[in-house]
Amino acid sequence: MRVPLSWLREYVDLPAAETGRDVQAKLIDAGLEVERVEQLGAGLKGPLVVGKVLAIEELTGFKKPIRYCQVDVGTAGGTSQAGGSGGGTGEPQNIVCGATNFRVGDKVVVILPGGVLPGNFEISARKTYGRVSEGMICSARELGLGDDHDGIIVLPPEHEAGTDAIELLELVDEVLDIAVTPDRGYCLSMRGVARETAIAYGLPLRDPALLDVPPPNPYGYVVKVSDPVGCDRFTARTVTGLDLEAHSPIWLQRRLQKAGMRPISLAVDVTNYVMLELGQPLHAYDKNRLDGPIGVRRAQPGEKLTTLDGVQRVLDPEDLVITDNSGPIGLAGVMGGAHTEIADAVRDEETGEVRGTTEVVIEAAHFDPVAVARTGRRHKLISEASKRFERGVDPEAASAAAQRTVDLLVLLAGGTAEAGVTEIISPSAPRTVSMAADHPDKVAGMEYGRETVVRRLQQIGCDVYGSDELVVTVPSWRPDLSEPNDLAEEVIRLEGYEALPSTLPNVPPGRGLTESQRLLRRIGRALAGAGYVEAPTYPFLGEAVFDQLGIDAGDPRRRTVTLLNPLSDEEPALRTTLLPGLLGALRRNEGRGNRDLALFETGLVFLPSGEEPAPPRLPVDRRPLDEEIAALDAALPHQPRHVAVVLAGAREQAGWWGQGRPAGWADAVEAARTVAREAGVELTVSSAQYAPWHPGRCAALHVRVDGEETLVGHAGELHPRVVKALGLPERTAAMELDLELLERARTGALVAPRVSTFPVATQDVALVVDASVPAAAVESALRDGAGELLESLRLFDIFTGEQIGEGKKSLAYALRFRAPDRTLTAEETSAARDAAVAAAAERTGAVLRGA
Numbered sequence: 001m002r003v004p005l006s007w008l009r010e011y012v013d014l015p016a017a018e019t020g021r022d023v024q025a026k027l028i029d030a031g032l033e034v035e036r037v038e039q040l041g042a043g044l045k046g047p048l049v050v051g052k053v054l055a056i057e058e059l060t061g062f063k064k065p066i067r068y069c070q071v072d073v074g075t076a077g078g079t080s081q082a083g084g085s086g087g088g089t090g091e092p093q094n095i096v097c098g099a100t101n102f103r104v105g106d107k108v109v110v111i112l113p114g115g116v117l118p119g120n121f122e123i124s125a126r127k128t129y130g131r132v133s134e135g136m137i138c139s140a141r142e143l144g145l146g147d148d149h150d151g152i153i154v155l156p157p158e159h160e161a162g163t164d165a166i167e168l169l170e171l172v173d174e175v176l177d178i179a180v181t182p183d184r185g186y187c188l189s190m191r192g193v194a195r196e197t198a199i200a201y202g203l204p205l206r207d208p209a210l211l212d213v214p215p216p217n218p219y220g221y222v223v224k225v226s227d228p229v230g231c232d233r234f235t236a237r238t239v240t241g242l243d244l245e246a247h248s249p250i251w252l253q254r255r256l257q258k259a260g261m262r263p264i265s266l267a268v269d270v271t272n273y274v275m276l277e278l279g280q281p282l283h284a285y286d287k288n289r290l291d292g293p294i295g296v297r298r299a300q301p302g303e304k305l306t307t308l309d310g311v312q313r314v315l316d317p318e319d320l321v322i323t324d325n326s327g328p329i330g331l332a333g334v335m336g337g338a339h340t341e342i343a344d345a346v347r348d349e350e351t352g353e354v355r356g357t358t359e360v361v362i363e364a365a366h367f368d369p370v371a372v373a374r375t376g377r378r379h380k381l382i383s384e385a386s387k388r389f390e391r392g393v394d395p396e397a398a399s400a401a402a403q404r405t406v407d408l409l410v411l412l413a414g415g416t417a418e419a420g421v422t423e424i425i426s427p428s429a430p431r432t433v434s435m436a437a438d439h440p441d442k443v444a445g446m447e448y449g450r451e452t453v454v455r456r457l458q459q460i461g462c463d464v465y466g467s468d469e470l471v472v473t474v475p476s477w478r479p480d481l482s483e484p485n486d487l488a489e490e491v492i493r494l495e496g497y498e499a500l501p502s503t504l505p506n507v508p509p510g511r512g513l514t515e516s517q518r519l520l521r522r523i524g525r526a527l528a529g530a531g532y533v534e535a536p537t538y539p540f541l542g543e544a545v546f547d548q549l550g551i552d553a554g555d556p557r558r559r560t561v562t563l564l565n566p567l568s569d570e571e572p573a574l575r576t577t578l579l580p581g582l583l584g585a586l587r588r589n590e591g592r593g594n595r596d597l598a599l600f601e602t603g604l605v606f607l608p609s610g611e612e613p614a615p616p617r618l619p620v621d622r623r624p625l626d627e628e629i630a631a632l633d634a635a636l637p638h639q640p641r642h643v644a645v646v647l648a649g650a651r652e653q654a655g656w657w658g659q660g661r662p663a664g665w666a667d668a669v670e671a672a673r674t675v676a677r678e679a680g681v682e683l684t685v686s687s688a689q690y691a692p693w694h695p696g697r698c699a700a701l702h703v704r705v706d707g708e709e710t711l712v713g714h715a716g717e718l719h720p721r722v723v724k725a726l727g728l729p730e731r732t733a734a735m736e737l738d739l740e741l742l743e744r745a746r747t748g749a750l751v752a753p754r755v756s757t758f759p760v761a762t763q764d765v766a767l768v769v770d771a772s773v774p775a776a777a778v779e780s781a782l783r784d785g786a787g788e789l790l791e792s793l794r795l796f797d798i799f800t801g802e803q804i805g806e807g808k809k810s811l812a813y814a815l816r817f818r819a820p821d822r823t824l825t826a827e828e829t830s831a832a833r834d835a836a837v838a839a840a841a842e843r844t845g846a847v848l849r850g851a
Contacts, residue, residue, distance in 0.1 A: 002038075003193050004258040005174040011194035011206045020174030026200040031493035032187065033179040040144060040258065041172035043118055048171075049076045050155060050163040051110035051137070053102060054092055059129055066129050069095050069137065073110050074162015090162075096133035099152040107155040109138045109165045118144045143171060145257060156247065170254045183480040185391025189279025192477070199459045199494060209278055209400040211407075220422030221361050222293035228426040230320040231296040231332065233366040233395045235402045236422035238287065242267065243414040244345040244354045252412070261384075267342045267360055270408045272384075279477075280364055280393055280401035281385030283322075283330065287359035289340045292325035294361070296332060303328055307335045313379050320371045322363070332365070333372035333389040334381055360409070364402040366395040369479075394477035399423060431474045435484035437467070440491040446501055448491060456491045516641075516743060520602060522678040523643060523739075530674055532600040532645055537581030539603065540571040545580045548725040549692040561606050561637055574606040578644035579692070579734055586646045587727055595729070596649035598663065600671070602739070608637035640740040642713075645671045648729040665697040668715040668735040672701050675737055681745040683712075685776050690714050692722040693734070701737060703745040710745070713737035756820050760791065761829040765837055766812040766849035768804055773844050775811055781846075782813060785839025789824065789832045791816045810849050 005020050014023070020037040027034050051071040059066040070092045077091040093112065102108055111117060112135040113125045121142075125134045140146040140153055159168065166172060178187060186192035191208055198205040221236045246266050248256075252273055253263040259276050263269050271282040285294075299315035305328040306312045315321065315328060322330035322337075330336040345356035372389040376382050409415045437450040454464045461475030474481045481487060492500070513521070524534060546558050560573035575581065582601050589597055615635035618624045624632075647663035654660035669685055676683035681703050688700035698716040702709045715735035723732055769778060775795055783793055797812035804810050815836065817829050840846040 001178045001180050001188050001193065002258060002260045003176040003178060003190065004255065005176065006170060007190055007255055007258070008176075008194055008197060011190065011208060012198045012201065012203050014197070014201065014203070020176055023197065024176060027176070027178070027193075027196060029496060029498070030196055030200045031497075032184070032193075032196060033181065035177045035179050038175040038177060040175060041118065041166070043116060043120055044144075044166065044171055045114075045116035046164070046166055047076050047112045047115055048138075048165045049073050049110055049112070050159045050161055050165055050168065051093070051108050052161040053104050053106050053108060056104055059096075059131070062129060064098060065100050067097050067100070068129075068131050069097055071095055071108070071110055071135075071137070072161045073112065073135075074160065076112060076162055093134040094132065095135050095137055096128050096131050097137045097152070099137070099139065101151045102137075102154050105157075107157055107159055107161070109143065109153045109155065109169070111136050111138055117142055143169070145169070145171075145254075146262070156250070169250060170258075173258060175258055180391070182391055185388060185479075186279060186394065186477045188388050188391065189275075190277050191279055191397075195461075208404070209394075209397050211400045211403050213399045213403045214419075214421050216421045216423035217419070220418075220420030221287075223422050223424055224293050224295045225424050225426075226295060226297040227320065230298070230368045230371050231365055232368075232426035232428065233398050234296060234422070234424045235364040235398045236294065237362045237364075237402045237406050238359070238418040238420060239362065239406055239409045239413075239415040240287075240359045240418060241414065241416045242358045242360065242409065244356045244358065246413040249412060265342060265344055266413050267357065267409065270405055270412070271362070274401050274404045274408070275384065275388070278394075278397050278401045278404065279388060280397045281333065281388055282401055282405055283336050283363040283385075284342055284405075285329070285336075285340045285361045285363065286342055286357045287361045288357075290324050290329075290361060294329075294363070295323040296365070297321065297323060299328060305329075305331065306338045307331060307381070308338055308341055309335065309381075310338065313381075316375075316378055318371070319375045319378070320367060331375055331379070331381070333367035334376050334379070334386045335383050362402050362405050364398040364405070366393060366398055392477075392479035396476040431482070433472045433474060433481065433484060433487060435470050435472060435487050437470050439484050440488040443485065443488040444492050444500055445503060446499070448495060452495065453491050456494045457487060459494065460490055462487075519679060519739070519743065520641075523602065523675050524600075526674050526678050527600045527643075527645065527671065530598075530671065531651075532598045532671070535582060535585045535599040535601055536603065537578075537585055537601060538567075538571070539575045539581070539606075540566065540568065541573055541575050541580045542571045543573070544570075548722065549579070550719055550722055550725075551691045555691070556607070559608055559610060561608050576605050576607055578603060578605065578642050578736055579646070582644055582646045583726055583728060583732070583734070586648060586729075586732070590648065590729055596651075596653070596663075597729075598645065598647045598651070598667075600643065600645040602641060602643045604639045605642050606637050606639055612637060640738055642736055643675055643739055644734065644736040646732065646734045647671075648732045662731065663733055664731065665694075665699070665715070665717040665733050668717070668733040669699050669701075672699075672713065672715045672735050672737055675739075676701075676703070676742065679739075679742040679746055681742060684709065684780070686774050688714060692718055694719045701735075703742060705741060705745045710741055712741045712745075754820065756818050758819060758821070758823050761817045761824050761826075763815045763817065763829060763833040764812065765815065765833060766797075766810050767837070767840055767846040768808050768810050768849050769844055769846045771800070771807050771809050773846075778811055778840050778844050778846060779813070781840040781843040782815070782836040786815060786817070786832050786836035789817045789819060789828065790836070791818045804849075811846075 024034040024037050051073045053069055054072050055070040057068040059068055072092050075090045077093055111123050113123055115123045123136055125132060137152050139151060180187045195205055221238055223234050223236050225231050225234055248263050248266045248269040252269055256263050256269060256272060261272050267284050271284050275281050299317055299319040299321045301317055303315045304312055305315060320332040321328040322332055329340045342357045345354050347354045367389050369390050369392055372386050376386040406417045410417055437453055440453055441447050457464050457472055463473040465471045472487055551557055557576040560576055562573050566572040578601050582599055586597050586599055612635050616628055616631045618628055647667055650660050651663035651667050652660045673683055684702040685699045688698050689695040690698055693714055693716040698714060700711060701713045701715060703712050713736050717731055717733045779793060794814045796814050799810040815833060817824055817832055837848055
């Protein structure tokens, strides 16, 4: 909402020295978001006057029209043809101008030599196009009035030549730009901002809505409201005999411009002006285009309406519409129809007759905010009227706004107000809120006292009754005040947020992070320590990404939860895997020149089974029952937390210390082991085929849950087709784990490793197995056979070749043995090693190499 300070002063007697910055500070203290104060006319310097065009000479020989004009500027005119402002004897000025939208006898705005336009553009007499120009005839853009540069400002004929144009056009002013929050819709009007200003300064308010309004009578234009819920108030007034030659006066146009609206025609300008003044949207119909009574109802299926923006819209049965006998003529509270719009005055070139709208019916109604909001969003049509209705319009202001519009049309357009007054009102009781007198004290943590609470509530327009328990009647212009906390907020903001004491809340004992939260933090720290960077991504994806990942049609990951109102139509579903978001982040970073990347993310995935029941519709007048909350939870999809990593480029950089190495599938597997170690579980790795990983470089990751081996994720190198489809670097690797299953696999609390003081005994074994035998299976057999003396086991070499035999491979392991209470003998170490080899031979067919 743009609020000119000069307009604001009409309703509040601000001190003469008070600037826009001062008012901004006061309103911010009162809780309004005043984003800036615009200084209009900054740097403007006269002489800037009204001029009358006496003669026009068309200059030829130039690529564009050039006119040499003689202009009467009153006593501001000089005497010197050579330049300078002269002695002010009243002689006409000769001015070169390139605009053609004015003629002899028109009144224009002229800046004379010595003047300065906004932007520090100094004016002097100078020779141009072979003539001396003694000033400039100004356009709207040059004066900072708008974007019209080609057209000169043509003033109404009643202004005398030589009149000060700075004062006439109100060029110097300050405008407060206020970001109005949804709960303060009353501040989308000069009336609302003036009320806040008056309270902030402790000054009386001249309420522009306090008008003498005639009572309703049966002689007004006929209106039939079929939906009293959607429209609980409708006022109609008629004005006839409008002067087609009448135009909006300069003061009205300038106020609209300062408030950010473009002047259109007198009737439209008046309705916009009253809307800005009182906050009540209005609409004016051409009475001669109306067919019968005005009606308010819901649209019928298949009905169409061409709105004022020229778009034909197919109406929805939920749309609230204004009608006559021909059908819909407007979207209630959003935009009127083109069929009944006010016609601009047009002069017939042959007869000289002026045609246009001379009789108007004025609509001032109050529509349901929810209905207006839904209609606006349904048709993607947001207007100044709908913005106000959505936030709440004062229903009591409708008749005053209609009267104000009538008065202005009679005054400015020479119209005649018909005696008929139509007013349809649905009965409603005043809204009251009960509140303990000390409730604001409890909310703020400081004592205000009953007198302060009552005084502040009365300032905003409430009627307050009672002593310890207050009964507060809420004013009609504040639909946002519905609970005691709303009233407490009003008291607190008017008393000043800066007065609130700063107190830290007491932390209840015995609380802290849950075990799941601690695990999540440990995993994040471990991955960050391993060189990964956390990259949170949006939890949305589209169907196309599954094709890019090579996921089959029947894969459960393709079963998604689709959003009714997605942020993007290309990504309407909730993710079932973390990989699309992480791979997108990797691709964007790689495209910006980051070649060596290691990213990770922890977050929820959404896995619907397809058998979830429909969610219940919860009540709003009470707390839901436990059974209702349980039913709502049952309707939600399973939402486990996953962790995923993606890698590309170099894992170890090359340097003086030696050659580097690229990231690969083994790094993705090691990231999974890092996560498993933090969870305190042992991860089993085996080969697998699972999209989007490469079939020969994919590992299935298992843990033991409730005594059974359970798949918790996959790791490895992505399939080349996936890399190409997603535009990823070559040999990109990835890993994803289900953290929920990892937590379930943990059998107890993490125990710190026990460090033995006795020496370690190391034994190396090389086993020959079939090439199809997984190294993990051999390792598992060795661990089981070695027994409790085995401290650690590491695969350090894999060898294939003619010496081993076709279809065979050699796996070399380093076994470390240690006892907690003694130094192991050679016999004990050898026995443990032999037991391990025997177990591997029995379970995997392993043969000791060289045996």
